Amino acid sequence: MFEFENMLHSEFTELPFKLMIYTIVFLFGICIGSFLNVVIIRLPRHESLIKRSSHCMTCGTKIRPIDLIPVFSWLLLRGKCHACGEKISPRYPIVESLNGILYVLTFMILDINAKAIITCVLMSLLIVIGFMDWDTQEIDLIIVGMILLLAVPAAIFTDDVELKHRIIGAFAISVPFFIIGEVSRPIIRKKFKEDFRAIELGDTILMFAAGALLGTQAVIVSALIGIIAAAVFGLIIKFATKESKFAFGPYLSMGIAVAMLWGNQIASWYVDLLTYEPPVA
Ligand SMILES: [Zn+2]
Incomplete structure (x- = not known):
């Protein structure tokens, strides 16, 4: 098709x-x-x-x-x-x-092909999530639900991710994000007297949906890119505006977009780099 x-x-x-x-x-x-x-x-x-x-x-x-x-x-x-x-x-x-x-x-x-059409829909949903989170510090769960639903046509019409890796992918990043969020909560409450998490539930659920769509390898790549982008741009913005509010969603969205296009290539490039053995002379 x-x-x-x-x-x-x-x-x-x-x-x-x-x-x-x-x-x-x-x-x-x-x-x-x-x-x-x-x-x-x-x-x-x-x-x-x-x-x-x-x-x-x-x-x-x-x-x-x-x-x-x-x-x-x-x-x-x-x-x-x-x-x-x-x-x-x-x-x-x-x-x-x-x-x-x-x-x-x-x-x-x-x-x-089918993957390109699914990817275009994903890109638009990520734009909405990124800009809305930037404006409101809130990730819209209806839009995240649509990303999760995209995993269904992706599983039927494309064959670059095994079903097993859609399931593992859903949990690969969302579980550690959830744990970081829960562990950070009492610490933040004690220190800032406010109830929020280092990684909010919205970001966690977004990575669950992204994992089901991208598969294990690519969702790990997307999270790495998101974290690096958030660290770099987040610091620049914080420095320039002295704004204390921070939305993780735009950076995760960037990471998911890049990973949808090049995730598996980036993953194998990185693994090759780490396991590189110089030729014996
Ligand atoms: Zn006018």
């Missing part, structure tokens, strides 16, 4: 055809990205996702249909409302183009 015999990777496929496919994928990606913006803002407020807000948030002017084109409208308006000139957050075109770029990257790396 969905197998087109390595259409994009084939050397016989003409370049203009590939470019046409990537352009269509990008345009489709930014349109979905536009909906993701709506989800990121409205889901935490429990507002309707379908009803479109058609007024400027500042002056209340009706937004023209021409201003609803993803990315391009923002660029044409130079990031300002056409009526009152109030700035429109660059977040909108960033989310839209990020989704478009990730879709194109997915098809470039995986070609046209």
Whole structure:
């Protein structure tokens, strides 16, 4: 199903055809990205996702249909409302183009097949989780549930992860994360007089779902990337903004995205590196 015999990777496929496919994928990606913006803002407020807000948030002017084109409208308006000139957050075109770029990257790396389609859905769900966690310090369990559900078509239509490793993968990171969270809780309560964990339950459940989708090897890679990214960017952001709040979700999402595309390659590269034996002269 969905197998087109390595259409994009084939050397016989003409370049203009590939470019046409990537352009269509990008345009489709930014349109979905536009909906993701709506989800990121409205889901935490429990507002309707379908009803479109058609007024400027500042002056209340009706937004023209021409201003609803993803990315391009923002660029044409130079990031300002056409009526009152109030700035429109660059977040909108960033989310839209990020989704478009990730879709194109997915098809470039995986070609046209079932895994690429599942991966595109995953990328969009990760964007929602990452940005929502960044805004609210909360990981949305409905979206995490959707990632877990993606493991079903992945198990049926792709064969790069054994079923055994989907089950082990689900627990490989979530169990240690849960233990770290529970162990840290009384220590944090004693020290800061607040009830939270070093690794929150949302992050733990996210890694359970990611493990079922990615398999053992790739989910371990995703957690490593997430932890390293959180350490590096987290420190930079903390240093720059003096903000004490910290969301782990965006970094775990990054790790999961990278691992979905290259997880098994990164894992075998790392193992080869560790077990490297120099040739005997
Ligand atoms: Zn306005």
